[in-house]
Amino acid sequence: MKFKYFAVLFCSFLPTLVNATQVNAVRMWSSPEGTRMVFDVDRKVEHNVFVLKDPDRVVIDLQHTVFASPITDLDYRESLVKGIRTGSQDNNNLRVVLDVKSNVTPKSFLLNPTNQYGYRLVVDLEPVNGHAATPAASPANTAPAYGSAIPQQSRDIVVAIDAGHGGEDPGAIGRGGAREKEVALSIARKLEALLRQERGITPVMIRSGDYYVSLRGRIQKARQYKADLFISIHADAFTNEKAQGSSVYVLSQRGASSEAARWLAASENNSDLIGGVSLDDKDDLLASVLLDLSQNATLAASMDVGGRILEELKQSGQVHKSQVEHAGFVVLKAPDVPSILVETGFISNRQEESQLRSQRHQQRIASALLQGIKRYFNSNPPAGTLLASSGKRQHLVAEGDTLSSIARQYSISPHLLQSANGLSSDKIKAGHTLIIPVIGGS
């Protein structure tokens, strides 16, 4: 097969390819797990991808295709790719050769047009010894370094922070040009920094840069980290540009049911554990009961934390709906990780768009999320965590709290709460922290 390289610049001048598919742009996104190349094509394209060794290369052949413009502005630094060469094959087909830094496995697929893009050919490259794909251990569950005489250490609470969208998927775009993926990541980073300062809590980022993580991949990561909470951060868009305010979502019952069916039917959950229990060796009925129990408990916890976060958001600004809402969002479907999705505001609303871009407003939202998360875990410290074992649960008094409402929340008597905090009356002030006594030492 004859094959020759030539400068991309001249591709578009090939006179023989009047009806050829055009590649209009090439983008590249790098994540800790791999590199994604995206080719904008003006129609469906037949393609073939394979690897060559010594040196490692990935070859992408596109039938009857030309480049419309030269490839520019690709940032190779964090990627698995060293360079790109292109050429024509038999004066008809386009060949793209990626020089890669190590042995990779390519996967490719064609995406259908969406609002902002036409057809796209996606080529994902993953390192063959894909070490980065699985977190080695939950950061909070690393074994103590000393001998066994030391009692088992209490673990940290793990909060998985999921910045929505990323990479090829910008999410909603405001009229002023704000992109949801950037707003979400910025707020996520601020929340991460705040949570890192909290003793007994370890935040983990589902994505830490501008790259896309699949929706199922996000759930998977949270479960690998053994997260106690998954919080997905987004910004809304609506045709009515007056829509405004933040919203909090948890999984709908319908979403939960369809997910249960998927878990019970799929072989993908072989030897997977739901809340520490394997469904594998159970008969169908028992497995479905166990899954149901886990889902119900998870949903109740999601509602609890979602409600608290919504209360905090109400105090720090406008909310869109005063109740926690239910939806079938895929990222909320982990059967054993309490999961919420926060729409931090409407990027389609001009005023909110500029707010969502401001560092101060982002910080305010991150603080509200932090307060809601802390309130939730103080009331519901997961077993085995530092917070649970410290015996010193705390309650940050909110506007409208009364001594008896707080006591009810923790199932203790108002009198016990009053005496544990050395209060001379039942008057309490918002912003103060109360110690919640542990009854029976458990």
Ligand SMILES: [Zn+2]
């Ligand atoms: Zn979104």
